Amino acid sequence: MTHDVIVIGGSYAGMAAALQLLRARRSVLVIDFGTRRNRFASQSHGFLGMDGMAPGDIVRIAREQLEAYKTLTWIDDTVADVSGETDAFTVTTCAGECHDGRRVIFGTGVTDALPEIEGLAERWGKHVFHCPYCHGYELNEGRIGVIGTGPNSVHQALLLPEWGPTTFLTNGVVPLDHDVRADLLRRGVTIEDTPITRLSGDATVELTDGTSLDFAGLFTASVVAPSSDVAERLGCQIEDTMLGRMISTDASKETSVPGAFACGDTARVPHSVALAVGDGSWAGASVHRSLIS
Numbered sequence: 001m002t003h004d005v006i007v008i009g010g011s012y013a014g015m016a017a018a019l020q021l022l023r024a025r026r027s028v029l030v031i032d033f034g035t036r037r038n039r040f041a042s043q044s045h046g047f048l049g050m051d052g053m054a055p056g057d058i059v060r061i062a063r064e065q066l067e068a069y070k071t072l073t074w075i076d077d078t079v080a081d082v083s084g085e086t087d088a089f090t091v092t093t094c095a096g097e098c099h100d101g102r103r104v105i106f107g108t109g110v111t112d113a114l115p116e117i118e119g120l121a122e123r124w125g126k127h128v129f130h131c132p133y134c135h136g137y138e139l140n141e142g143r144i145g146v147i148g149t150g151p152n153s154v155h156q157a158l159l160l161p162e163w164g165p166t167t168f169l170t171n172g173v174v175p176l177d178h179d180v181r182a183d184l185l186r187r188g189v190t191i192e193d194t195p196i197t198r199l200s201g202d203a204t205v206e207l208t209d210g211t212s213l214d215f216a217g218l219f220t221a222s223v224v225a226p227s228s229d230v231a232e233r234l235g236c237q238i239e240d241t242m243l244g245r246m247i248s249t250d251a252s253k254e255t256s257v258p259g260a261f262a263c264g265d266t267a268r269v270p271h272s273v274a275l276a277v278g279d280g281s282w283a284g285a286s287v288h289r290s291l292i293s
């Protein structure tokens with residue numbers, strides 16, 4: 001059979017898109033690998049009505065609600081390739097199955113490239129974060145360290161004093177000119193230029209001069225890129241953003257390939273569960289309109 005829509009990536013954005021289409025009684029195939037971006041965190045914050053819930057519980061409830069619609073098909077698998085054109089896409093999974101769809105939606109999320117500092121990756125989502133709106137409140141106004149990666153780190157360091165006394169660890173990779181230094185000092189930010197050796201404890205930063213700084217939590221600006229390259233291989237245009245790379249879309253969330261849409265972190269900035277859900281809802285409605293035009 002040919003599905004009306006094949007949604008690749010069944011997390012917040014992809015499920016929000018699917019929901020609109022299922023409610024229009026369209027046949028929707030969702031194919032999802034199950035590697036949500038926030039899987040490293042035990043709580044999700046800032047999504048209205050679900051503040052503080054486990055990220056996995058939010059998607060579990062959403063999937064249960066989607067499965068109540070008879071026109072849904074769900075496959076737990078990875079999409080290896082997408083080919084074809086509007087009204088005639090073929091989606092191939094790693095298991096070797098081929099599925100046909102009139103439209104495709106990429107809700108495939110992004111992957112975070114983290115600074116290569118010993119001890120950082122295992123603290124990601126637990127004691128090291130990127131989004132103060134998501135995880136700043138829980139630090140209870142304790143000391144915050146910002147680990148520099150590039151120009152976005154300056155933005156983080158200027159913002160974070162809202163959540164607690166902030167130290168900017170430039171780590172030898174973020175040169176600060178006189179004006180930026182003055183801006184940071186005006187915000188009450190302590191600037192630490194000594195390079196970092198490793199992280200230890202919960203959120204202790206060990207420096208190359210032998211000193212250790214204890215923090216309630218750490219932030220760092222990761223660099224993101226689409227988690228999957230299937231959209232790019234289909235021919236979808238990719239663009240650079242201040243956070244990394246994403247799939248380009250127009251106002252209706254259609255990519256540069258007619259009939260192929262994208263939503264959520266992989267196709268917008270900035271990023272959050274709420275924004276991914278909103279983006280996915282709009283993509284779902286746009287795809288539906290494209291099916292009847």
Ligand SMILES: Cc1cc2nc3c(=O)[nH]c(=O)nc-3n(C[C@H](O)[C@H](O)[C@H](O)COP(=O)(O)OP(=O)(O)OC[C@H]3O[C@@H](n4cnc5c(N)ncnc54)[C@H](O)[C@@H]3O)c2cc1C
Pocket residue numbers: 008009010011012013014031032033034035036037038039040041043044045046047077078079080107108109110112124125126129131134135227228230263264265266271272273274276
């Ligand atoms: C550590 C951390 C903590 C966070 N905490 C919060 C928070 O508290 N509050 C908040 O609002 N936001 C938070 N975020 C941001 C939030 O995780 C993202 O904004 C959100 O997950 C984006 O949803 P999405 O549906 O676009 O992508 P994702 O949730 O990343 O989902 C993408 C899905 O696509 C699937 N996929 C990818 N490629 C393929 C393929 N080829 N085939 C099949 N499936 C595929 C993946 O397996 C995954 O299931 C956090 C992020 C991080 C990194």
